Amino acid sequence: MGLAALARRFAEAIGDEWVITDPVRLRTYECDGLTHHRATPGLVVLPDTAEQIAMVVRECAAAGVPYVARGSGTGLSGGALPRTDGVLIVTSRMRRILRIDPDDQRAVVEPGVINLELTRAARPYGYYFAPDPSSQQICSIGGNVAENSGGAHCLKYGFTAHHVLACEIVTPDGEITTISRGDGGYDLLGAFVGSEGTLGITTKITVRLTRLPETVQTLLAAFETIEAGGAAVSAIIGAGIVPAAIEMMDALSIEAAEAAVACGYPEGAGAVLIVELDGPAAEVEREFAEVRRLCRERGAFEIRTAADEAERELIWRGRKSAFAAVGRISPAYLVQDGVIPRTALPRVLARIDELSRDSGVRVANVFHAGDGNLHPLVLFDDAEPEAARRAEEVSGRILDLCIEHGGSITGEHGVGVDKARHMPRMFTEVDLDTMQMVRCAFDPAGLCNPGKVFPTPRLCGEVPGIRKEPHPLVREGKAELF
Amino acid sequence: MTGDALEALRRVCDEVREGRPEEGVLGVTPSIVAAPGTVEEASAVMRVAAERDLAVIPRGNETRLDWGMPPTRCDLLLDTARLDRVIEHAADDLVVKVEAGLSLDRLAETLAAHGQRLALDRPLPGSTVGGTLATAAGGPLRLLYGSSRDLLIGVTMIRADGQVAKAGGKVVKNVAGYDLGKLLTGSFGTLGLIVEAAFRLHPLPQARAYVTGAAEHAERAWQAVRGVLHSPLAPAAIEVDAASDGPVTVGVLVEGVPEGVAARAEAVAGVLGPDARIADAPPRWWGVYPEGSTLIEVTAPPSALPRLVAALAAAPGARLRGSAGLGGLFVGLDTTDPAEAAALLKALRSVGAATVRYAPQPVRDEIDLWGPVPALTLMRRVKDQFDPGHRLSPGRFVGGI
Numbered sequence: 001m002g003l004a005a006l007a008r009r010f011a012e013a014i015g016d017e018w019v020i021t022d023p024v025r026l027r028t029y030e031c032d033g034l035t036h037h038r039a040t041p042g043l044v045v046l047p048d049t050a051e052q053i054a055m056v057v058r059e060c061a062a063a064g065v066p067y068v069a070r071g072s073g074t075g076l077s078g079g080a081l082p083r084t085d086g087v088l089i090v091t092s093r094m095r096r097i098l099r100i101d102p103d104d105q106r107a108v109v110e111p112g113v114i115n116l117e118l119t120r121a122a123r124p125y126g127y128y129f130a131p132d133p134s135s136q137q138i139c140s141i142g143g144n145v146a147e148n149s150g151g152a153h154c155l156k157y158g159f160t161a162h163h164v165l166a167c168e169i170v171t172p173d174g175e176i177t178t179i180s181r182g183d184g185g186y187d188l189l190g191a192f193v194g195s196e197g198t199l200g201i202t203t204k205i206t207v208r209l210t211r212l213p214e215t216v217q218t219l220l221a222a223f224e225t226i227e228a229g230g231a232a233v234s235a236i237i238g239a240g241i242v243p244a245a246i247e248m249m250d251a252l253s254i255e256a257a258e259a260a261v262a263c264g265y266p267e268g269a270g271a272v273l274i275v276e277l278d279g280p281a282a283e284v285e286r287e288f289a290e291v292r293r294l295c296r297e298r299g300a301f302e303i304r305t306a307a308d309e310a311e312r313e314l315i316w317r318g319r320k321s322a323f324a325a326v327g328r329i330s331p332a333y334l335v336q337d338g339v340i341p342r343t344a345l346p347r348v349l350a351r352i353d354e355l356s357r358d359s360g361v362r363v364a365n366v367f368h369a370g371d372g373n374l375h376p377l378v379l380f381d382d383a384e385p386e387a388a389r390r391a392e393e394v395s396g397r398i399l400d401l402c403i404e405h406g407g408s409i410t411g412e413h414g415v416g417v418d419k420a421r422h423m424p425r426m427f428t429e430v431d432l433d434t435m436q437m438v439r440c441a442f443d444p445a446g447l448c449n450p451g452k453v454f455p456t457p458r459l460c461g462e463v464p465g466i467r468k469e470p471h472p473l474v475r476e477g478k479a480e481l482f
Numbered sequence: 483m484t485g486d487a488l489e490a491l492r493r494v495c496d497e498v499r500e501g502r503p504e505e506g507v508l509g510v511t512p513s514i515v516a517a518p519g520t521v522e523e524a525s526a527v528m529r530v531a532a533e534r535d536l537a538v539i540p541r542g543n544e545t546r547l548d549w550g551m552p553p554t555r556c557d558l559l560l561d562t563a564r565l566d567r568v569i570e571h572a573a574d575d576l577v578v579k580v581e582a583g584l585s586l587d588r589l590a591e592t593l594a595a596h597g598q599r600l601a602l603d604r605p606l607p608g609s610t611v612g613g614t615l616a617t618a619a620g621g622p623l624r625l626l627y628g629s630s631r632d633l634l635i636g637v638t639m640i641r642a643d644g645q646v647a648k649a650g651g652k653v654v655k656n657v658a659g660y661d662l663g664k665l666l667t668g669s670f671g672t673l674g675l676i677v678e679a680a681f682r683l684h685p686l687p688q689a690r691a692y693v694t695g696a697a698e699h700a701e702r703a704w705q706a707v708r709g710v711l712h713s714p715l716a717p718a719a720i721e722v723d724a725a726s727d728g729p730v731t732v733g734v735l736v737e738g739v740p741e742g743v744a745a746r747a748e749a750v751a752g753v754l755g756p757d758a759r760i761a762d763a764p765p766r767w768w769g770v771y772p773e774g775s776t777l778i779e780v781t782a783p784p785s786a787l788p789r790l791v792a793a794l795a796a797a798p799g800a801r802l803r804g805s806a807g808l809g810g811l812f813v814g815l816d817t818t819d820p821a822e823a824a825a826l827l828k829a830l831r832s833v834g835a836a837t838v839r840y841a842p843q844p845v846r847d848e849i850d851l852w853g854p855v856p857a858l859t860l861m862r863r864v865k866d867q868f869d870p871g872h873r874l875s876p877g878r879f880v881g882g883i
Contacts, residue, residue: 103708104783104809126712148657161661162632171860178856181629182781182810184837185855185880186673186864187618190631190664194657214714238574240597240685280716282742339653341575371655372575408656415658426658427648434639434647435660437867441860453659460867 001063003042006087009059010045014052018093020044029088032073032080033135037417041068041082048093050168050176050203057201057448058174060087066447069201071112071140074133075147076335077416079196079452089201091142097121098204105209106165111142111202115149118207127209130157133412134320145202148194150412152245152319153276155370157210159412161193168204172443176203191438196414197449199442213278216244217288218312221273221300222266226250226365229271230345232298233369236275237342239294241287246370247274250349252329253322253364253377260325263318266302273300273369274319322366323377330362330379332388334395337413338402342372348401352376355401361394373411374402400425415453423455433458484513487534487557491516494526501559507539508552509843512559519564521581521638521646521677528675529644531558537873540671542583542610546617549839550670551851554877562612565677568592570652577652579636579680582612598683601627603769612676618668621769622719622735625807627684630667636680637663639673642869647674654682665864671875672883673868687718687737691747692764694733695754700791703730707787707806709753710734715746720807722787723767726794732806733765772801772814776823776841782834784809793829797822809834820848827853852880 001009004021011019020026021043030038042065047053060067066086073080082088094110097118101107102125109118115136119128132151133139139149144160145167157163166180167189179188192199223229229248236243249257251270257263265272275291277284288305295303306312318325326333340348349365356363364377376398380391399409399422409415409422423432432454440460442448450457484500491498496519501512514536518524531538536557541547543563562583569579573596580589586604589611593599602614603621613619615637620629627633636650639662649662666676697703707720719735732754736746751758771777780802782790787806794800797815804811813830817823823838823845830836831853838851855861858881865872865883877883 101783101785102712103785105711106783148661150655150657154655158628158632159655159657161664162628177860179860180856183835183855184779184852185858186861187631187664187668188857188860188864190667191660191662194661211712211714211716213716234574237576240688242684280714280738280742280746282745283716283738286739286742339655341572341577341653343572343574368655372653373655406651407653408651408658410658411653411655412657419658423659426651430641430645430647431649432659434641434645434868435649435662438660438662438665438864441863441867 041088071143074135076413079416222269248369250365257318259328332382339411340407517561542613545606545609638678695758700788774814796829797826
């Protein structure tokens with residue numbers, strides 16, 4: 001069955017209006033948040049139930065057609081990049097919050113539910129959903145599950161994986177099953193969350209809700225240099241304090257934020273640090289005093305404490321707008337996402353600075369300093385020939401630095417299509433082969449979001465290491481063996 | 483065959499000898515015991531095992547070797563005792579990387595010297611890092627800090643074919659590649675041999691207080707648990723200890739700075755009732771598995787507590803203990819009667835998931851240790867990929883895996 005026949009089949013089962021074949025409308029879905037990778041999907045389908053998704057997957061499997069799931073399309077690594085020869089399954093109709101259960105501190109949601117909507121729904125009960133990626137106003141929880149999304153506050157509260165208790169999924173066989181914590185079997189849920197849509201499609205998610213803290217205190221500290229800011233971060237963590245968030249911005253990103261949202265950060269700052277503490281009042285009060293002292297000791301020339309929610313939002317406004325704000329000072333930019341051990345911050349930042357000076361490519365640094373998650377914004381002018389390539393190169397060199405210092409090529413944006421080629425720099429062939437054993441167990445046909453995460457697909461159904469003759473695909477030069 | 487295999491193993495590993503009957507895994511005596519001293523040696527041992535089709539069972543400090551089903555065969559017991567190094571403690575990064583044979587007690591000593599800890603309870607003293615991960619064991623602190631799978635940030639394993647594979651890394655925030663660490667956690671040695679693990683650490687709290695109070699019945703206990711859970715008091719743990727017919731004791735751990743802890747402990751005591759007591763030390767039952775020859779791990783939503791306590795009536799003498807705040811508890815029972823254990827299991831499984839960890843052999847023979855596990859087909863396929871010859875801890879896990 002070709003795509004046209006699949007479209008007819010889906011239209012019959014789900015309804016004409018939920019199957020998109022018009023080339024103009026298909027273009028809406030050609031990329032996710034990583035806009036320089038584009039592919040117009042062969043077909044878009046918007047199912048409303050798990051059963052419909054299972055049907056779509058079964059038909060795709062029978063036809064040998066690849067498929068990709070998409071939530072709100074806010075991902076930053078091309079995880080939801082469609083296939084021109086495949087089906088894009090969009091979950092945006094599945095936006096029901098099925099249950100909020102404050103007694104058990106959990107909620108059950110459909111995959112298309114917007115992250116912040118769940119927090120809004122839980123707040124009247126005194127709860128919220130802790131993972132808070134900066135796209136939380138539009139990103140879907142199904143997407144959070146696929147990407148194991150983090151956010152500014154995961155330093156203290158962990159990532160999506162820590163807050164998901166169970167998922168109903170449609171397997172690549174087209175079967176509906178439930179994977180959960182504590183059922184006594186393998187922790188398939190642990191492998192599924194963060195698998196970037198390559199192991200199946202989640203159709204119902206049970207999450208843990210987090211109690212709203214008694215107190216939240218936020219401060220902004222301005223330092224003359226980024227090194228001084230980095231030293232303050234180390235001092236805070238070293239003092240045994242676990243803040244809800246510690247964010248840092250350098251001079252260039254402050255300049256951008258200022259131009260965009262007039263956040264009014266202290267003038268002359270080479271770096272600002274946002275530190276947020278939350279929890280029981282007595283703890284927060286005492287630790288907050290300690291944080292202020294440590295910042296001053298490490299050379300903060302101005303410290304502002306938010307007196308109320310409005311002031312808190314003002315402090316956060318500059319940080320939250322930083323990515324978009326860079327558009328004010330540069331025609332184009334790349335967002336990088338790398339991780340280093342927190343203690344390597346000063347060294348790595350100095351090296352990024354060197355890289356920037358040597359290449360003439362400007363780099364604005366915004367990062368989750370508490371967990372060493374860097375988001376360098378590599379600026380370039382897309383009207384200038386070669387500029388994009390130079391920016392790509394600097395961006396890639398920054399990942400090298402992360403790997404050199406024992407870190408990771410992605411802290412929260414995922415591998416997707418963007419970084420699959422970098423995976424062999426972090427993992428050996430055996431490591432990648434072993435991860436793909438999981439993929440072979442779930443999706444031996446390799447139709448579920450193919451081409452993501454791994455640079456080279458693994459041939460499934462073969463006993464590793466024992467091969468008597470080359471696989472036919474290898475002989476034909478269509479696949480590579482490790 | 484054993485002689486040949488012994489020789490082959492001796493060529494790659496310093497410590498190899500014949501197994502002894504007292505080293506049996508639930509009565510199945512290993513033909514050979516090998517104790518590799520390095521990851522390379524362990525890899526070579528596993529390769530020899532693959533070449534010679536030896537069934538391999540990992541052994542740490544034997545605190546949970548009696549969990550699960552007896553293996554269908556055991557040719558080689560792979561002892562991790564010599565893999566006991568702290569590879570790297572990056573104190574300023576709050577990260578530690580260790581070998582799997584290291585005991586959690588020794589790790590705790592090392593970390594405490596720096597004012598840090600791995601926030602993982604040790605219900606059984608002496609247990610190793612590898613064994614704790616393989617059995618996904620944990621205790622009261624899971625409520626605030628998460629389970630072993632949540633604290634694990636990187637893992638090195640030896641595959642069935644002897645190859646060394648790793649996943650994760652040594653930074654806390656990392657989404658590169660599949661999280662094999664979580665998959666290995668709780669896999670009972672059936673997917674590979676865990677040889678190294680990296681964990682995120684937490685600072686040791688400056689102060690702790692344990693608040694305990696007795697509730698005359700389960701419903702009252704649940705009200706107390708709910709009161710604390712729903713408060714902004716940020717407890718580190720909420721535990722219960724209950725017999726089928728007696729009162730239910732609720733215990734709450736509060737951690738933090740001294741002034742804060744004192745005030746929050748008072749507030750918790752207010753929720754638990756007029757008889758609640760505040761102490762610096764835990765009650766004697768804290769974080770200890772309930773007594774009995776049978777141990778059942780139960781997972782159910784916190785609000786199921788009264789129904790779990792009611793289920794104990796199916797086997798008088800059964801005891802329920804564990805994290806009421808999380809809904810992860812244990813039931814202990816002293817019985818050699820399979821019918822009594824089966825009745826208890828049936829009652830528990832009408833409330834939540836219940837997995838038997840250990841039981842006397844006559845009981846184990848008659849009951850289903852796991853009960854229904856929804857994604858078993860997928861689990862079997864994972865097993866087939868990781869261990870196509872079914873040589874790693876064969877028969878120990880759910881569904882005969």
